[in-house]
Amino acid sequence: MQSSNQNIETSPAAIEHPIECEAPNDQVAEESLIISNLKYAVVGVLFGIVFVKAEIISWYRIQEMFRLHSFHMYGVIGTAVGVGMLSVWLIKKFKIKTRQGEAVVFHDRQFQWGNVIGGIMFGLGWAITGACPGPLFAQIGSGFLVVIVTLLSAIAGTWVYGLLRDRLPH
Amino acid sequence: MLEIIQKPWPWYVAGALIGLTVPALLLLGNKHFGISSSLRHICAICIPANIPFFKYDWKREIWNLFFVVGIALGGLVAAQWLSNPDPIQIAEKTVTDLQALHITTDNELMPASIFSFENLFNMKGLVFFVLGGFLVGFGTRYAGGCTSGHSIMGLSTLQWPSLVATCCFMAGGFAMVHLIFPWLMNVL
Numbered sequence: 001m002q003s004s005n006q007n008i009e010t011s012p013a014a015i016e017h018p019i020e021c022e023a024p025n026d027q028v029a030e031e032s033l034i035i036s037n038l039k040y041a042v043v044g045v046l047f048g049i050v051f052v053k054a055e056i057i058s059w060y061r062i063q064e065m066f067r068l069h070s071f072h073m074y075g076v077i078g079t080a081v082g083v084g085m086l087s088v089w090l091i092k093k094f095k096i097k098t099r100q101g102e103a104v105v106f107h108d109r110q111f112q113w114g115n116v117i118g119g120i121m122f123g124l125g126w127a128i129t130g131a132c133p134g135p136l137f138a139q140i141g142s143g144f145l146v147v148i149v150t151l152l153s154a155i156a157g158t159w160v161y162g163l164l165r166d167r168l169p170h
Numbered sequence: 171m172l173e174i175i176q177k178p179w180p181w182y183v184a185g186a187l188i189g190l191t192v193p194a195l196l197l198l199g200n201k202h203f204g205i206s207s208s209l210r211h212i213c214a215i216c217i218p219a220n221i222p223f224f225k226y227d228w229k230r231e232i233w234n235l236f237f238v239v240g241i242a243l244g245g246l247v248a249a250q251w252l253s254n255p256d257p258i259q260i261a262e263k264t265v266t267d268l269q270a271l272h273i274t275t276d277n278e279l280m281p282a283s284i285f286s287f288e289n290l291f292n293m294k295g296l297v298f299f300v301l302g303g304f305l306v307g308f309g310t311r312y313a314g315g316c317t318s319g320h321s322i323m324g325l326s327t328l329q330w331p332s333l334v335a336t337c338c339f340m341a342g343g344f345a346m347v348h349l350i351f352p353w354l355m356n357v358l
Contacts, residue, residue, distance in 0.1 A: 044240020123342015
């Protein structure tokens with residue numbers, strides 16, 4: 001009796017995520033470690049090519065943006081947000097399913113003071129390195145190997161955040 | 171055709187393609203666009219050190235690492251085979267501003283006077299690589315996302331905390347370029 005009660009499975013939609021993971025995997029279906037994940041590498045390759053070709057990885061483009069001397073980066077981010085919004089709206093409106101036939105899951109963000117404090121810290125770093133995390137990888141790939149040091153330091157920054165997390169205001 | 175690809179792509183083409191990454195990841199497998207998470211997964215895999223923040227099933231989230239390795243490969247492909255033969259066009263005002271800070275503009279995407287191995291062990295390297303990288307890694311995690319997770323994915327799904335975060339990213343960047351940079355470049 002008791003064991004049958006314990007065997008009742010929780011809803012398949014409830015997936016345990018790392019706390020506050022902003023890019024969670026919401027797929028219920030199991031995936032193989034390598035083969036299923038290769039498609040995300042392909043999306044990454046296309047994405048990396050766009051980063052280089054639109055010169056988003058350029059330190060100069062970030063300087064131009066923060067000096068308000070060029071519309072380029074504002075145009076890129078603005079268009080990306082517009083296309084993203086439209087896509088999300090279409091997915092919700094027509095209840096478009098994933099390739100595995102699952103409903104697309106969306107999450108609401110909770111405001112926390114880290115959005116402000118961490119946001120400003122990232123902004124300071126963004127202007128120094130000329131890169132957000134995505135372009136860091138593309139910079140390394142396109143041959144600026146010294147950026148590996150920046151990436152290692154970013155990993156260290158994330159690690160130190162994890163270490164101090166409970167003592168920081170959120 | 172190749173000629174068109176080799177030229178720098180206009181903002182509306184790049185913006186649209188980046189925006190399409192949102193539905194592409196969602197529809198391929200219910201994945202949410204966000205790149206800074208990859209840094210956390212690397213910590214969880216390599217140096218979890220019993221910190222609760224890094225104790226989770228990273229194998230479930232490993233798609234994110236495939237994605238960023240793809241980005242690096244894409245950078246390689248673009249630089250090797252699709253690169254622009256002409257020097258990068260930078261706004262003249264920015265060139266003048268940077269010259270005043272003794273940063274010369276060359277034909278590459280990154281200024282060689284900063285991003286070279288020679289600077290690895292001097293103050294420039296400490297600021298541009300070590301401090302800059304640390305702020306990016308610490309700041310994005312503290313903020314709960316970066317330009318992709320907050321500014322693109324967050325705004326696409328109409329999350330107001332993401333709008334707050336995006337404004338703070340910009341505020342930090344403006345402060346660095348206009349308030350701290352002039353002082354910093356004098357010291358370095």
